[in-house]
């Protein structure tokens with residue numbers, strides 16, 4: 001089997017040799033196929049503790065044949081949650097409930113991953129089905145932090161406190177501790193959430209970072225938080241465990257973060273020890289006009305893979321087996337991540353195996369083997 005070295009696009013770049021059901025090895029981990037469940041907040045945790053809902057939600061996608069199941073954005077600090085219902089990994093208490101879930105995912109043939117996250121200025125919000133607006137402190141909300149005291153806008157009215165350098169060090173250490181706990185909980189893939197306007201993205205985007213110190217101003221300074229945190233996480237992880245970084249490949253506005261910035265950041269992330277860039281976009285600008293449509297972010301994964309020489313994940317309105325297969329066969333990305341399609345159809349991977357005539361590669365649980 002091709003061993004993908006850390007951060008490098010392997011020989012399998014030879015286009016046409018891999019498909020959606022080719023195994024994929026990074027470090028000590030082999031995904032049985034290239035289909036990943038994209039992280040999806042479920043807003044169903046209490047004090048950050050995952051519940052039976054998470055076991056069923058994540059477990060059923062493993063039963064459904066996804067090669068990688070990434071648990072939702074999980075707060076590395078309580079104040080880093082988007083809502084009071086968001087999952088967490090900020091204390092040792094979180095380890096056992098997550099372990100129950102990782103064990104089930106592994107027993108069913110998938111690799112369990114977790115997205116470690118800090119929501120920054122977009123923290124302290126009501127649950128989406130309660131409107132999703134900023135939650136005042138007297139209604140269960142909390143004070144937020146960010147690179148600069150600039151509120152996101154719209155319903156997210158909270159102005160974050162500008163982080164001191166000491167605050168930055170504390171949050172970086174929280175990511176390190178969270179990564180170690182995630183490994184202790186049985187996760188075999190760690191994703192650092194640096195997209196969608198949350199803390200890490202808000203540092204590298206000029207829209208939300210107007211600092212005058214070494215963490216703001218130039219490109220070099222704005223990417224410092226993301227790079228330092230990635231390096232620190234990498235150092236804390238065992239060699240066998242892959243680290244992916246989800247970035248917003250563009251802010252979709254003039255004067256914002258661009259694809260070229262993402263390519264340069266990805267080169268540096270590779271040097272910082274990241275193994276794969278998960279190429280999303282947007283989330284940092286209230287009224288950005290995003291041209292959504294089938295595969296609308298896939299070209300970012302292709303450009304970053306080609307220009308930065310690092311393996312990538314494509315995400316965003318990938319819903320059809322042939323579409324997903326083409327992304328891999330054409331060497332545009334190394335894995336595909338699906339979110340909403342997996343909500344509609346937990347068995348997407350099994351259906352894809354059938355549609356692509358690869359049923360010998362589907363890993364149905366024995367209980368369902370006669371299906």
Ligand SMILES: Cc1cc2nc3c(=O)[nH]c(=O)nc-3n(C[C@H](O)[C@H](O)[C@H](O)COP(=O)(O)O)c2cc1C
Pocket residue numbers: 038039040041042072073115193195196246280315316317318337338339340341
């Ligand atoms: C219910 C829901 C929750 C989400 N939560 C997260 C999350 O925790 N972290 C993240 O990076 N993206 C999150 N996303 C974004 C998805 O991971 C994905 O990037 C996006 O939905 C586009 O993919 P899709 O078109 O396949 O849904 C969420 C999306 C949905 C629908």
